[in-house]
Amino acid sequence: MIEFRDVKKTYPDGTKALSDFSLQINEGELVTLIGPSGCGKTTTMKMINRLIEPTAGTIYISGTDINDYNIHELRWNIGYVLQQIALFPHMTIEENIAVVPEMKKWKRKEIRERSEELLDMVGLDPSTYMHRRPSELSGGEQQRVGVIRALAADPDIILMDEPFSALDPISREQLQYDIKKLHQEIRKTIVFVTHDIDEALALGDKVCLMKEGRVIQVDTPQQLVLNPETKFVKDFIGERKSPWQTAIDVIAGEAESCVITKAAYDEGNYPTQGTFIIKDKDDKFVSALVNGQQVDDFTVFKNDIPLYKAVDELQKSHQQVYPVLKNDRFVGTLTYRDIISYLRRETAAKDGVIQ
Known part of the structure; x- marks a missing residue:
């Protein structure tokens, strides 16, 4: 251009x-x-x-x-x-x-x-x-x-x-x-x-x-x-x-274990316990599934927001898993466990400790 x-x-x-x-x-x-x-x-x-x-x-x-x-x-x-x-x-x-x-x-x-x-x-x-x-x-x-x-x-x-x-x-x-x-x-x-x-x-x-x-x-x-x-x-x-300035797509896990395809959901082939992300064949986020119920007003994050802003949102919500989207496509999930693991690695690296 x-x-x-x-x-x-x-x-x-x-x-x-x-x-x-x-x-x-x-x-x-x-x-x-x-x-x-x-x-x-x-x-x-x-x-x-x-x-x-x-x-x-x-x-x-x-x-x-x-x-x-x-x-x-x-x-x-x-x-x-x-x-x-x-x-x-x-x-x-x-x-x-x-x-x-x-x-x-x-x-x-x-x-x-x-x-x-x-x-x-x-x-x-x-x-x-x-x-x-x-x-x-x-x-x-x-x-x-x-x-x-x-x-x-x-x-x-x-x-x-x-x-x-x-x-x-x-x-x-x-x-x-x-x-x-x-x-x-x-x-x-x-x-x-x-x-x-x-x-x-x-x-x-x-x-x-x-x-x-x-x-x-x-x-x-x-x-x-x-x-x-x-x-x-x-x-x-x-x-x-600072690790708090890091964009969350660096932190987000792949978390395939908590992802369900829309085709599987439409066929009724899904768990009835736990939180899962529903995506279509093009990896676009559709909605979430919580204990067998589809939830449309699910909080999602754009891939480039910094960690500190994501944590602010996490503190307002009771979700267990947060989809991370880039141009509406699902690229991973963010959980408190992901954040804690990332901060531990960053702290250890600065202190010269091998994890």
């Missing part, structure tokens, strides 16, 4: 912002750019919509050199969310959302429907918020509007430049959750710049760690934490290799 190929950027004063920078961002991915101040992450982002031009190298979107696009059409197809929310203060929220759709000559009815849909999507009641002005919203509400304004014209790509850094911790964490959930629903290609490693790990399908204008490691959050490729990566991640 977006490809940087041997890109360099040297400013007139001689500052080298990027050196031989290459990065592949696939369609529908949320990629976070992280690194020390001055590493080139914001420069990288601004090159995508040609706010900054490279000194050398090429950037492609959908296989086409970005210089071959009409610059206005290129930017209309790229949403942009800044730390400074930059809503127009004299306009209503509806009018703010409508800016780009109106430039693209959408019909009034289409714009209104799109505005209502997006406000609903981020938990802002359209009947309450459509006619308010930015000054009547909290910082978190304004930033939500900033996000959906970037989505209003249905662009293929969203650029987010430290959008939550000015917010208080509670608003920031809630917006991180909202963006993660929103991305799972809309599957836009999102490039997200942040200086906060915890935010980068929480949001990214992939994390690109940069230093002095170069890519040091691009990986999933789990792999970046568990398998840093250099001392710089290890030092930058720091103590986040």
